Amino acid sequence: MANCKRTTEGGKDFIRSQVESDLAAGRNNGSVVTRFPPEPNGYLHIGHAKAFCLDFGIAEEYGGRCHLRFDDTNPTKEETEYVDSIKADIRWLGFDWGEHEYYASDYFGRLYDLAERLIRQGKAYVDDLSPDEIREYRGTLTEPGTNSPHRDRPVEENLDLFRRMRNGEFAEGERVLRAKIDMASPNINMRDPVMYRILHVPHHRTGETWCIYPMYDWAHGQSDSIEGVTHSLCDLAYEDHRPLYDWFLDQLRIHHPRQIEFARLYLTRTVLSKRLLRRLVEDGYVDGWDDPRMPTLAGLRRRGYTPESIRRFIDRIGVSKTHSVVDIALLEHVIREELNATAPRVMAVVDPITLIIDNYPEDSTETVEAENNPEDEAAGSRRLPFGRVLYIERDDFRADPPKKYFRLSPGKEVRLKHAYYVTCTDYRTDEYGEVVEVHCTYDPATRGGWSDDGRKVRGTLHWVSAPHAVRAEVRLYDHLFDRDNPEEGEDGGCFTDFINPASLEVRDGSYVEPSLAGAPPGRRYQFLRNGYFCVDPDSTPGRPVFNRIVSLRDSWAKIEKKLGAGG
Numbered sequence: 001m002a003n004c005k006r007t008t009e010g011g012k013d014f015i016r017s018q019v020e021s022d023l024a025a026g027r028n029n030g031s032v033v034t035r036f037p038p039e040p041n042g043y044l045h046i047g048h049a050k051a052f053c054l055d056f057g058i059a060e061e062y063g064g065r066c067h068l069r070f071d072d073t074n075p076t077k078e079e080t081e082y083v084d085s086i087k088a089d090i091r092w093l094g095f096d097w098g099e100h101e102y103y104a105s106d107y108f109g110r111l112y113d114l115a116e117r118l119i120r121q122g123k124a125y126v127d128d129l130s131p132d133e134i135r136e137y138r139g140t141l142t143e144p145g146t147n148s149p150h151r152d153r154p155v156e157e158n159l160d161l162f163r164r165m166r167n168g169e170f171a172e173g174e175r176v177l178r179a180k181i182d183m184a185s186p187n188i189n190m191r192d193p194v195m196y197r198i199l200h201v202p203h204h205r206t207g208e209t210w211c212i213y214p215m216y217d218w219a220h221g222q223s224d225s226i227e228g229v230t231h232s233l234c235d236l237a238y239e240d241h242r243p244l245y246d247w248f249l250d251q252l253r254i255h256h257p258r259q260i261e262f263a264r265l266y267l268t269r270t271v272l273s274k275r276l277l278r279r280l281v282e283d284g285y286v287d288g289w290d291d292p293r294m295p296t297l298a299g300l301r302r303r304g305y306t307p308e309s310i311r312r313f314i315d316r317i318g319v320s321k322t323h324s325v326v327d328i329a330l331l332e333h334v335i336r337e338e339l340n341a342t343a344p345r346v347m348a349v350v351d352p353i354t355l356i357i358d359n360y361p362e363d364s365t366e367t368v369e370a371e372n373n374p375e376d377e378a379a380g381s382r383r384l385p386f387g388r389v390l391y392i393e394r395d396d397f398r399a400d401p402p403k404k405y406f407r408l409s410p411g412k413e414v415r416l417k418h419a420y421y422v423t424c425t426d427y428r429t430d431e432y433g434e435v436v437e438v439h440c441t442y443d444p445a446t447r448g449g450w451s452d453d454g455r456k457v458r459g460t461l462h463w464v465s466a467p468h469a470v471r472a473e474v475r476l477y478d479h480l481f482d483r484d485n486p487e488e489g490e491d492g493g494c495f496t497d498f499i500n501p502a503s504l505e506v507r508d509g510s511y512v513e514p515s516l517a518g519a520p521p522g523r524r525y526q527f528l529r530n531g532y533f534c535v536d537p538d539s540t541p542g543r544p545v546f547n548r549i550v551s552l553r554d555s556w557a558k559i560e561k562k563l564g565a566g567g
Helices: 014-024 046-061 080-092 104-120 131-138 155-166 216-227 236-252 274-282 297-303 307-317 328-342 555-564
Strands: 033-036 065-070 101-103 124-127 176-179 194-198 212-214 231-235 258-262 352-357 365-371 381-387 389-393 413-416 421-429 435-443 470-477 504-512 524-527 531-535 545-550
Touching (some): 014 046, 014 231, 046 231, 080 297, 101 104, 104 155, 104 176, 212 216, 216 236, 231 236, 297 545, 328 531, 524 545
Parallel strands (some): 033 065, 065 101
Antiparallel strands (some): 352 389
16 A cells, blocks of 8 residues: 655654554554545545545554545535546555445435434424525624524424425425534534535435435534544644534544544645536536646546655645645656656657758668666667658757857757757748758768767757657646636636636647657656656557646756755
């Protein structure tokens, strides 16, 4: 099983410290049981990965177990597709729950019985107020709420009404079951929260068996208790809900897990709200939940991120009780570090123009030796075809070059990677003035890209032999949003106002070396001087499709260098 960071700088994080304190005190008979409780109403994103790395990691570290429990209490939004995607994502990151796969819907009968127990204790009642009236009666953060006129119904009447709710005798919104706590509590979550609502909607697992469904605050703690969870790790947003979590368990006098909250992940240039991600998908801003611009694990996987890189990123950010925003440059830095050490270097020309070596023998081809990864001697080398007609990048030639331009231009000599020195002699343009063909001569004595006479060149270009090139589609992905925090609208604007129009550029006329013709989906490469790329599932035999994972430019490394220098 995979594991995530066990300690933060300076020692154990606060969650592990509390777990160890419980173990030292002999709580829960020395056992550790955690759970990851996703709602199956969308795909998991990298923020969820932080949560389940913690859930599974702590369970593994302390010899316990982690349950996967789907919070399927809202049938209006939940689908089996999401259940399957969640399980695939967790396994992809290297975790396994074994036989401990559960659903809140497994406990609908027991939750109902526990609710009746609270009614008998006089701690819950059926309310006839409408949803709007309940909000009105609840009060505000500065003003206490008002008791519902139905709050003091007799126990038997509440039991009768609740059973009739269960039997489908009432319309949606006509009645709810509420806990009877304290409408004057300074914690608004304790002001008689709703436990059950009526929904005449089939459930993805229970069908039409139920027409009342538990609210999360009711299902959460009781499900934890039923499963014997010892440590219920939650988003910091649930800190204000913890008194309610404890109240239910205390009233019922059942096994009482410890709820511990930690700060969720916030990431620049993206949104990590499932509601907003759903809107991006449903409104067509992206091409599905696995669009490589999405922060979903499915999207990151398709983009080319590895499970190891995501776990290392989560290790780096650590666990805290304080909200903070992580620069997405750190995530990009982590995948660059990995791929720099592991990804084969290959020749690929994304925006090609033709280079013709006029003094190279016509109809002649040779092969040149190219290393696969200079960071890994064991990676070996390969042979590349080389001939008279090549493709080079359009940006690697300038007819009128600016100062300090070291690539190809009239009269300039450059090195062709692994091959020869060439000197530009001429170029051709089309009717629009665009360069379409560059002519040069080569020096046969510089085979391998080196000169014995000591002369040096400043520029080195990558290339692909035109007769052997494989045409490919290259998708150049960038950040989906063009500002750090797109959720903060300006002048009433919406987060979609900040979608980056250049987040995807498709180059359908790119060329790659012949070894990539049958590259399997998921294989990762460094395109020399262009960045790191991954083969997309849309690839077909002889016509590969590549997604840019990240460019070679590492802004996070520059940030760290500046910080290290005291900047």
